[in-house]
Amino acid sequence: MTGSVVVAGLGPGAQELITPEVTAALDAATDLVGYAPYVARVAARNDVRRHASDNREEIDRASFALRLASEGRHVVIVSSGDPGVFAMAAALFEAIEAGDPAWRDLDIRVLPGISAMFAAAARIGAPLGHDFCAINLSDNLKPWETVEKRLRAAAEADFVIALYNPISKARQWQLDRAFELLRGIHPASVPVIFATAVSEPHQRIDVVPLGDALPSRADMRTVVMIGSSQTRLIPRADGGSYVYTPRSLKAPS
Amino acid sequence: MTGSVVVAGLGPGAQELITPEVTAALDAATDLVGYAPYVARVAARNDVRRHASDNREEIDRASFALRLASEGRHVVIVSSGDPGVFAMAAALFEAIEAGDPAWRDLDIRVLPGISAMFAAAARIGAPLGHDFCAINLSDNLKPWETVEKRLRAAAEADFVIALYNPISKARQWQLDRAFELLRGIHPASVPVIFATAVSEPHQRIDVVPLGDALPSRADMRTVVMIGSSQTRLIPRADGGSYVYTPRSLKAPS
Numbered sequence: 231m232t233g234s235v236v237v238a239g240l241g242p243g244a245q246e247l248i249t250p251e252v253t254a255a256l257d258a259a260t261d262l263v264g265y266a267p268y269v270a271r272v273a274a275r276n277d278v279r280r281h282a283s284d285n286r287e288e289i290d291r292a293s294f295a296l297r298l299a300s301e302g303r304h305v306v307i308v309s310s311g312d313p314g315v316f317a318m319a320a321a322l323f324e325a326i327e328a329g330d331p332a333w334r335d336l337d338i339r340v341l342p343g344i345s346a347m348f349a350a351a352a353r354i355g356a357p358l359g360h361d362f363c364a365i366n367l368s369d370n371l372k373p374w375e376t377v378e379k380r381l382r383a384a385a386e387a388d389f390v391i392a393l394y395n396p397i398s399k400a401r402q403w404q405l406d407r408a409f410e411l412l413r414g415i416h417p418a419s420v421p422v423i424f425a426t427a428v429s430e431p432h433q434r435i436d437v438v439p440l441g442d443a444l445p446s447r448a449d450m451r452t453v454v455m456i457g458s459s460q461t462r463l464i465p466r467a468d469g470g471s472y473v474y475t476p477r478s479l480k481a482p483s
Numbered sequence: 484m485t486g487s488v489v490v491a492g493l494g495p496g497a498q499e500l501i502t503p504e505v506t507a508a509l510d511a512a513t514d515l516v517g518y519a520p521y522v523a524r525v526a527a528r529n530d531v532r533r534h535a536s537d538n539r540e541e542i543d544r545a546s547f548a549l550r551l552a553s554e555g556r557h558v559v560i561v562s563s564g565d566p567g568v569f570a571m572a573a574a575l576f577e578a579i580e581a582g583d584p585a586w587r588d589l590d591i592r593v594l595p596g597i598s599a600m601f602a603a604a605a606r607i608g609a610p611l612g613h614d615f616c617a618i619n620l621s622d623n624l625k626p627w628e629t630v631e632k633r634l635r636a637a638a639e640a641d642f643v644i645a646l647y648n649p650i651s652k653a654r655q656w657q658l659d660r661a662f663e664l665l666r667g668i669h670p671a672s673v674p675v676i677f678a679t680a681v682s683e684p685h686q687r688i689d690v691v692p693l694g695d696a697l698p699s700r701a702d703m704r705t706v707v708m709i710g711s712s713q714t715r716l717i718p719r720a721d722g723g724s725y726v727y728t729p730r731s732l733k734a735p736s
Contacts, residue, residue, distance in 0.1 A: 245503070247493075247503075247504055248502070249500050250499045251497070254499070259518075306712025312605075313605070314604045314612060319608070320613070320727055321730060323582070323609050323717060324731075326725070327717050335720045340604075340608070340609065341605060342602050342604070342605040343597075344502065347596075348568070353593070355576055355593070356567045357567075359567060359568075359569075361616070361618045363615065363616035363617070364614065366613070370729050373732070376732055380641075382640075384642075386636065387635075387636035387637070388629075412509065419714035447658055453565050464576060464579060466588075467588045470716075471577070472576055472591075474576035475571045475573060476573060477541075477569070477619075478577075479625035479626070
């Protein structure tokens, strides 16, 4: 009786962005574990057991899934976007490393998904078309000084920057401070993309110059992308713009 | 008679990693455009026109697709992985910006896919579980000095680093130089992942310490990921290891 734990990426929201690999894993599950809104998103069979939990309990959730698997259950931990990007995959391996040594022999798989930043980038053009980085703006699990150091390093080396978890009820000032820091390095004209609830019916994507970027455009469902010095806008006939970063960077002349 | 251009991400290789959104776009296409091996990968209808091209002709390929769409065709440009990551989406917008102004009124869509680095990360654990960056190691379109500057900035700020296009027949010394540079910043024990042909039958994933990383482990199908100072290995019963980067970073004590 060998159980299994699969960490599956549901993508940003739309059903048509869920891979067949993930759909097959959900169909084979005996138990679904995850943050309540993600568990609710899955149209699974009636006989699957659903274990929904709060947002901040990742390690408890992972340990619970591992215990179920030890009892022979086939557990899918559902994650938004890609589970390897600021989501449940790292939490699962933290739980495995700290937990029962027998957990290392379980059948463990991570199934990738469409990450929020790539879904958002696709909807607006190709802002991540050149070198880029992804930073979790939350300072719940790392010192704020580290976040600032990375923002500065990324902007000075002219990476496009994707910010995950830019704001929450408990973290209100960090995004404003990040914009302030970036305005000290980049021209005010650099495009900033606020992409909220991408691929869902209430999707909203705003593009504003860094000089005018306000944290109030972001909420917990937003990915914020800050262009490099090379990121460009192409005006469209409908009044909107495509945003893209060219592949080429010329040598300084 | 309005044509369309869709840039679709086929993911790393396996059919089960292609989103339903991309499958639907392929089913609706009149024309497929792309690098020959990617066009060959699509199991499309007999009446679809296939236009396969060489690897280095991205702008010509994009302009060709736009001209077809201007004639009312429904064109899908197929891209490996995610089209917005060092792939065809940026090339398409470069062609639109430089080309016929009427192209801006065409129906243009980018459909995200599973990128090589996320597929590779999922197979080995969660190496991208903390802040990370993606760098195209090719110096065909940017100065090598810029690549070095970004490698140094990323390692000094302790990002996990994913390297795309690490090596080719024409670019043999760059990956060795990158490892040398990173060994000057990171301990020799930092894990390096070489992930080749991920999700395909001949998939190969090697994990070696930075001190022993040799470019000969990489080819044109390889994504190389270099851990941060925090990236960890968990030994498995089968002799292999999971590789993951914890979500937490403690404040210096």
